[in-house]
Amino acid sequence: MVDIFSSLNINLTKEQIRKFEEFAEILKENNKLFNLTSIKEGRETQIKHFLDSSAGVDFFKHNSTIVEIGSGGGFPSVPLMILRNDLKFTLVEATEKKCIYLEKVRAALDLNCNILNERAEVLGKNPLYRQKFDYATARAVARLNVLCEYCLPFVKIGGSFIAYKGEANEEIKEAENSVKVLGGKIDSIKRYSLPEEEGDHCLIKIDKKISTPDIYPRGNGKERKRPL
């Protein structure tokens, strides 16, 4: 595991290695029951889930609040929390059984996070969560134009949405209108390659410049059926 992380210049402490190993065990034990990932082999999990999730570790300011949309098996949030215990995460996951699994992970690894079993488009309208976070993040949930409507409503003006993507040139073009309508602006795109030819990925930083208009997210599945 240490060699894999050093490929992204991340040096793990003993405690972080222990937590990643424990997380790998919980993921493996619960995968069949909760349908969390198609990746079964240990080293592949370390590269495609643990390392990929960790690639965004330096994007978040000290002590910041982050909402993650569509946590699933806990990516990228759990690796980020193992690496940065100053970050305060809220995990939003639509599927109840995945939230039960995430609760197990939270308790076992003593993570500092809230877990909410709800759809992003419902919580994004709730004044308790709307424009309340320094950052939103998501990986493997929807195309970028759809994801912006799920994520940008949660972000404070001055904050950012950090999207984990594969090779996303087409998606970035396709999302130009969505980003603008929802009050964002693409700030930067960080490209990186996973070791052992596991793929070229990128992190897209979208800054929140102005308030998201009240009508978004539209709800009732419109985000996916008729993307902005």
Ligand code: SAM
């Ligand atoms: N982020 C994880 C990862 O990278 O492995 C999980 C990806 S999984 C393919 C997508 C997850 O997003 C599923 O667990 C699904 O239930 C959740 N999801 C999809 N749409 C959602 C929405 N609108 N609100 C909350 N969760 C959502």
